[in-house]
Amino acid sequence: MICPYIHGKCSLNCENSGGRCLKTQIPTMPEICVCSNDTYTNSTCTDVENKNEHEINMTSMNIHARRLIAVCEHSFCGDDGICIVIDSTFGCICADGNIADRCISNTNIGVASYCAVGCLNDGVCNPILGTCTCPSGFSGTRCEIARSTDLCRDIACRNGGVCNIISPTYATCWCLLGFHGDYCERRSVAPRCASSRCYNGGTCYEHSPASSIFAYCLCKPGFTGSRCETEYFRCPNNGYYADAFGCAQGKYFECVEKTIIVSRSCPRGLRYNFFLGRCDYAVNVACPAL
Structure with missing residues (x-):
């Protein structure tokens, strides 16, 4: 695929390390380097080439990692475009050679x-x-x-849980003793709610696996921990935001009235793609670190 070169001096150090400087139509990324190892960067190719193969494979799947790209499937780039991710910015290498925020689809x-x-x-x-x-x-x-x-494709069970197929159309996480929830995300805190305390507005409830009874804390959005003792998210403004704790399980936040957090969830196996504004295949969305 032939992409247009930058005319004049490029602000990126591409050529000195064997790369080429390309212009794009992405407003936040007007130029990028295409490096000799078929990776792309908005820094210099030196930073990419100094990493070993394992580091490149790990980092290229993380949209929050700097400099490297990830190739997206089922993306907004169309059947003939290639989706790339640099920093947290998505772009497309389109069939006409342009690099833009999306390619014009030829779907009929x-x-x-x-x-x-x-x-x-x-x-x-x-x-x-x-x-x-x-x-x-x-x-x-x-x-x-x-x-x-x-059915278990991209369903990420937590705390040692294992996805199991229950019927031809339904799968669920089987949890280790002492864990509960759709994805085994809740840890028991006591045998009964009478002897348990949940913090930060969390609500205690009891679950009875077999003959045992365990108490769990159901946390308000933005809190985690066996007793909801840890706050990990506050609304910076209205809009949609990543749920770092539940991202792998398709969860994300909606902030309304600037302070109210509403927990949202994608269908099983999908994750919320903030660039596209909809639920997407897990391979296209890398979750942020806690």
């Missing part, structure tokens, strides 16, 4: 109509491609095909 009206008639089984419409993004265990243009062997 027939394909776009799949979204118009609705996605099935909690599928999420991709308005750019006119197709449905399907949760784990489903495929097809409208997510109408159940694939039981894929």
